[in-house]
Amino acid sequence: MRVGEQDKSSKAALSGSPFGREEGESLLEARGLTKRFGDILANDQVNLRINKGEIHALLGENGAGKSTLVKMFYGSLDPDGGEILWRGKPVRISSPGEARALGIGMVFQHFSLFEALTVVENIALALPNPGNMKLLAQRISDVSADYGLPLNPQDVVADLPVGIRQRIEIVRCLLQEPDLIIMDEPTSVLTPQEADRLFLTLQRLASEGCAVLYISHRLEEVKRICHHATILRHGKVVSECDPSVETPSSLARMMVGSEVMVVSQGALSLKRGDVRLRLKNLSSPALTPFATALANIGLEVHAGEVVAIAGVAGNGQSELFDVISGEVPVNPDMLEIDGQAAGKRDINWRRKQNAAFVPEERLGHGAVPGMKLTGNIVLTRHATRDGLISKGFLSRTRSSTLEKKVKTNYDVRMSHDDPEARSLSGGNLQKFVVGRELDRNPGILVVNQPTWGVDAGASALIRQALIDLARSGSAVLVISQDLDEIFEIADRIAVISRGQLSAPENAQTMTREKVGLLMAGGAEAKAEAL
Amino acid sequence: MRIELIKRKEHSQLMAMLSPILAVGLTLVAAAILFVLSGTDPLLGLFKFFIEPLLDVWSLQEVVVKATPLVLIACGLSVCYLSNNWNIGAEGQFVAGALCGSALPILYPEFETAATLPLMLLFGVIGGALWALIPAILKTRFNTNEILTSLMLVYVANLLLDYLVRGPWRDPDGYNFPESRMFSDAATLPGIGDGRMSIAAPITLAVVVILALVLSRTIKGFEIRVMGESPRAGAFAGFSRKGLTLFSFALAGGLAGLAGTMEVSGSLNQLLPTISPGYGFTAIIVAFLGRLNPIAILVAGFVLALSYIGGEAVQASMGVSDKIANVIQGLLLFFVLGCDTFINYRLRVVTSRSSGEKAGA
Numbered sequence: 001m002r003v004g005e006q007d008k009s010s011k012a013a014l015s016g017s018p019f020g021r022e023e024g025e026s027l028l029e030a031r032g033l034t035k036r037f038g039d040i041l042a043n044d045q046v047n048l049r050i051n052k053g054e055i056h057a058l059l060g061e062n063g064a065g066k067s068t069l070v071k072m073f074y075g076s077l078d079p080d081g082g083e084i085l086w087r088g089k090p091v092r093i094s095s096p097g098e099a100r101a102l103g104i105g106m107v108f109q110h111f112s113l114f115e116a117l118t119v120v121e122n123i124a125l126a127l128p129n130p131g132n133m134k135l136l137a138q139r140i141s142d143v144s145a146d147y148g149l150p151l152n153p154q155d156v157v158a159d160l161p162v163g164i165r166q167r168i169e170i171v172r173c174l175l176q177e178p179d180l181i182i183m184d185e186p187t188s189v190l191t192p193q194e195a196d197r198l199f200l201t202l203q204r205l206a207s208e209g210c211a212v213l214y215i216s217h218r219l220e221e222v223k224r225i226c227h228h229a230t231i232l233r234h235g236k237v238v239s240e241c242d243p244s245v246e247t248p249s250s251l252a253r254m255m256v257g258s259e260v261m262v263v264s265q266g267a268l269s270l271k272r273g274d275v276r277l278r279l280k281n282l283s284s285p286a287l288t289p290f291a292t293a294l295a296n297i298g299l300e301v302h303a304g305e306v307v308a309i310a311g312v313a314g315n316g317q318s319e320l321f322d323v324i325s326g327e328v329p330v331n332p333d334m335l336e337i338d339g340q341a342a343g344k345r346d347i348n349w350r351r352k353q354n355a356a357f358v359p360e361e362r363l364g365h366g367a368v369p370g371m372k373l374t375g376n377i378v379l380t381r382h383a384t385r386d387g388l389i390s391k392g393f394l395s396r397t398r399s400s401t402l403e404k405k406v407k408t409n410y411d412v413r414m415s416h417d418d419p420e421a422r423s424l425s426g427g428n429l430q431k432f433v434v435g436r437e438l439d440r441n442p443g444i445l446v447v448n449q450p451t452w453g454v455d456a457g458a459s460a461l462i463r464q465a466l467i468d469l470a471r472s473g474s475a476v477l478v479i480s481q482d483l484d485e486i487f488e489i490a491d492r493i494a495v496i497s498r499g500q501l502s503a504p505e506n507a508q509t510m511t512r513e514k515v516g517l518l519m520a521g522g523a524e525a526k527a528e529a530l
Numbered sequence: 531m532r533i534e535l536i537k538r539k540e541h542s543q544l545m546a547m548l549s550p551i552l553a554v555g556l557t558l559v560a561a562a563i564l565f566v567l568s569g570t571d572p573l574l575g576l577f578k579f580f581i582e583p584l585l586d587v588w589s590l591q592e593v594v595v596k597a598t599p600l601v602l603i604a605c606g607l608s609v610c611y612l613s614n615n616w617n618i619g620a621e622g623q624f625v626a627g628a629l630c631g632s633a634l635p636i637l638y639p640e641f642e643t644a645a646t647l648p649l650m651l652l653f654g655v656i657g658g659a660l661w662a663l664i665p666a667i668l669k670t671r672f673n674t675n676e677i678l679t680s681l682m683l684v685y686v687a688n689l690l691l692d693y694l695v696r697g698p699w700r701d702p703d704g705y706n707f708p709e710s711r712m713f714s715d716a717a718t719l720p721g722i723g724d725g726r727m728s729i730a731a732p733i734t735l736a737v738v739v740i741l742a743l744v745l746s747r748t749i750k751g752f753e754i755r756v757m758g759e760s761p762r763a764g765a766f767a768g769f770s771r772k773g774l775t776l777f778s779f780a781l782a783g784g785l786a787g788l789a790g791t792m793e794v795s796g797s798l799n800q801l802l803p804t805i806s807p808g809y810g811f812t813a814i815i816v817a818f819l820g821r822l823n824p825i826a827i828l829v830a831g832f833v834l835a836l837s838y839i840g841g842e843a844v845q846a847s848m849g850v851s852d853k854i855a856n857v858i859q860g861l862l863l864f865f866v867l868g869c870d871t872f873i874n875y876r877l878r879v880v881t882s883r884s885s886g887e888k889a890g891a
Contacts (some may be wrong), residue, residue: 267801329766349770359766368760370541378766379756382749392748 010012024051027211032082035068042068044235055212060232061455066215068481070182074106074152075099105178107169113157115290120153123172144171147201154263158290162189162314182213189313192516199225219248233257256456265487270491273303277338277444277473284323292316292499301475310480310515316499317479321448326350327356348383355441358434360449366433371424375398376421380471411437427454434462448479463489533874545873550819553865560861570848591725593835599789601831603732603743603813606782614776615757619680619788621810622687623658626789628794630657632801635717636699642716651791658787659780666779670772690830692803710801718869719796728796741822815863
């Protein structure tokens with residue numbers, strides 16, 4: 001009930017804010033803020049103004065300088081030039097502690113929680129003066145319930161889903177009664193329903209006068225809840241707008257600076273062929289206390305189609321990927337590749353059957369960080385018929401040829417020839433890691449998070465390549481947390497939740513609401529009913 | 531003012547080259563200070579320690595004799611360290627190899643054929659490898675810490691040697707001295723020249739060349755480097771982590787065992803209660819000073835061998851304790867590891883906010 005009222009009042013605030021913005025009371029202001037890393041100007045004369053009680057969106061592609069700017073506000077980076085004004089007075093924020101003392105809180109994209117500890121213990125660790133644990137637990141219950149994000153202080157973090165873990169971070173932030181909360185991609189780990197709940201909380205906060213600096217790639221939600229938006233491109237502010245009167249595509253245009261290529265389903269229409277990858281009653285125990293066990297997973301991926309698995313992070317996606325790639329063996333019959341039992345076969349046997357895999361983590365899993373790209377070519381292609389190895393010896397000319405081919409065909413940009421993998425930007429490394437496998441023209445391709453942290457241009461390129469590969473007769477399985485991506489490329493959609501997979505459904509008949517319910521546990525109910 | 535370490539985007543080739551040279555330079559400075567503290571002329575001390583041994587044919591040969599086991603052991607250790615297996619027990623593998631290699635001439639002194647020496651070397655390799663496989667199997671089966679287990683096995687091996695030379699393997703004609711019988715000619719490595727040099731040196735050289743080729747040009751070398759830097763990516767490439775742990779320990783143990791057998795057969799000609807002046811431990815320094823690269827390890831082996839000879843020299847001529855050799859070896863490792871930081875990081879001195887801007891720009 002109370003939440004509903006808050007919602008109404010914040011709607012009122014929303015409709016009032018776009019007008020008379022200059023008159024609004026300024027809370028945080030950046031004037032000519034500049035930050036340089038080596039030769040790169042990460043922030044170039046950035047001006048930004050956040051008013052009290054405003055949900056302010058910070059938009060930009062990866063590498064546009066959003067994180068750098070936010071880190072300067074939160075005291076983890078020193079600006080090289082310009083100034084920050086807090087309530088109209090110049091301040092120097094030299095540490096996150098000082099930022100918190102001023103009243104700036106931050107909820108990070110990657111949580112820093114101790115999984116083996118309880119909610120209240122985790123929060124106590126982050127507070128300067130936690131005081132009595134019982135009182136703190138009480139405060140946590142009260143504050144979290146009050147803001148519509150209920151938490152049980154005694155729960156152990158390891159048992160909690162990602163959405164709840166995020167609540168811990170938010171409540172931890174709220175306990176310090178901030179005037180400005182910075183949120184970095186808060187909805188990337190939430191189901192649509194969980195995100196709706198978060199929006200209510202944000203609107204409630206705004207109505208109480210707390211400002212929110214909201215970083216997101218999801219333009220629909222920015223349009224929905226944000227009062228004002230500042231758009232960064234290549235470290236500069238390129239425009240400001242009221243997102244409620246824009247469209248997602250106009251916002252995207254401002255971010256990218258040009259029209260974003262539209263992914264097409266291809267000239268060839270979907271022609272479903274034989275089953276190339278089959279999972280049958282696939283179960284696998286959790287290998288570590290914090291891993292997810294896979295239970296009775298069944299899925300068939302046919303030649304010619306793209307099947308996508310949606311789900312909130314940490315519900316068994318990476319465990320499923322490891323089983324399909326062969327890094328974790330299962331019973332032979334649980335997994336078939338082109339009709340052959342393959343559950344116990346190693347990853348290179350599967351590669352020789354023309355399967356290819358792209359893991360979620362680019363650095364450290366898909367590529368060796370300190371190794372040059374020519375070496376990273378060898379990483380996944382030494383066992384296949386690429387001529388990289390003869391009599392145990394590596395062919396440097398061959399790996400260099402392949403590296404150049406991937407580089408040109410998939411537009412991998414690098415500062416000099418054959419750099420170490422870790423020096424590439426996330427998007428460019430992803431193009432390399434995906435391109436390395438696509439270059440083989442695999443019959444089966446399994447990709448986990450194909451465009452995680454990749455800018456719009458590169459994402460479109462990768463997604464188009466996945467569709468084109470499927471239409472040429474390959475079976476493509478995409479595991480993704482990005483619903484926009486899934487609806488853009490998938491022919492059929494299944495949802496993974498706590499290690500169980502829902503029955504795949506045609507993308508045309510699937511709705512976001514259905515996916516959301518399945519993500520929140522409906523998949524398990526269905527699997528159990530079967 | 532504060533000093534910051536900034537991570538480099540890629541590792542610096544220049545610093546990778548300069549770091550060992552810088553470390554040797556810093557060690558020289560520290561050694562000079564040590565000589566001053568012990569009341570001697572630092573320049574004379576440095577000269578006697580580092581230069582004089584190189585001016586004399588006899589001591590040059592001694593440097594080669596000492597460098598041989600160091601280089602051989604360090605080559606094996608480099609494979610362990612490259613693949614992230616922390617084998618600290620080469621000293622024990624050296625002794626275990628020497629014991630196995632010596633079993634033949636001690637237990638069957640009459641067995642004198644052309645096959646005697648090759649068999650001894652083979653037994654030495656197998657003995658060292660088996661000894662090294664103990665911590666490797668413990669690590670792969672039970673997840674024990676190989677640093678502790680391999681180190682503790684050094685003391686076990688040393689005590690076993692001590693027991694054998696005082697007990698069952700004592701020379702029956704040796705007037706109760708704790709020594710084994712002298713090896714027959716068939717069990718002695720052929721010498722080179724008139725000093726103590728033997729064919730151990732060329733054998734070591736061959737190992738260095740082969741290992742350098744394997745590491746830089748073959749898929750096995752690739753596997754070793756990948757697993758060392760990123761085991762997860764290694765698994766993705768289809769390499770077995772456990773398999774490589776066993777392989778690298780067996781290789782390092784085998785080479786240490788070979789070094790032990792060649793030392794006993796080529797230099798000592800019998801088993802004594804102590805057969806190594808800490809070669810297995812010093813080789814760790816050699817491996818790191820040599821950037822875990824076989825060719826550079828060859829150079830580093832000579833530098834460390836020199837420190838043994840130099841230590842004896844300053845004790846004989848200046849009355850400085852030869853323990854100074856150990857101190858200088860330790861300093862060298864310390865400086866090498868310290869300087870290696872700059873391969874992946876660069877230094878930035880921040881004096882104030884404004885100068886921070888300049889440094890950033």
